[in-house]
Amino acid sequence: MHASMKILYIGAGRNIRRELLDQLSDPCTGKAKRFRYVATPAFESVKEQQVKEYMKNHGKLPPCMDQIPHDAY
Numbered sequence: 001m002h003a004s005m006k007i008l009y010i011g012a013g014r015n016i017r018r019e020l021l022d023q024l025s026d027p028c029t030g031k032a033k034r035f036r037y038v039a040t041p042a043f044e045s046v047k048e049q050q051v052k053e054y055m056k057n058h059g060k061l062p063p064c065m066d067q068i069p070h071d072a073y
Contacts, residue, residue: 001032001064007054008032009064012047028064 001009001023009029013019016037023029040046054062 001029001035003031003033007062009062010047010050010054012043014043026064 001007001011001020008031009023011019011023016039020035024032038046051061051065060066
């Protein structure tokens with residue numbers, strides 16, 4: 001999920017609609033104006049890879065993920 005060309009959150013779930021609705025009700029990710037998704041049976045590994053790539057490029061987690069324990073992804 002992103003807003004103003006900044007990634008706010010990288011997530012995964014079996015039900016994209018439910019995950020999106022849950023995140024839109026969160027005060028941090030509720031600001032998102034756009035989202036991108038990939039349908040894959042390996043959603044957790046895709047999320048993990050995306051988070052690692054973001055951290056490599058930015059040195060930190062996306063703003064709306066910094067309060068989530070690192071072992072959650």
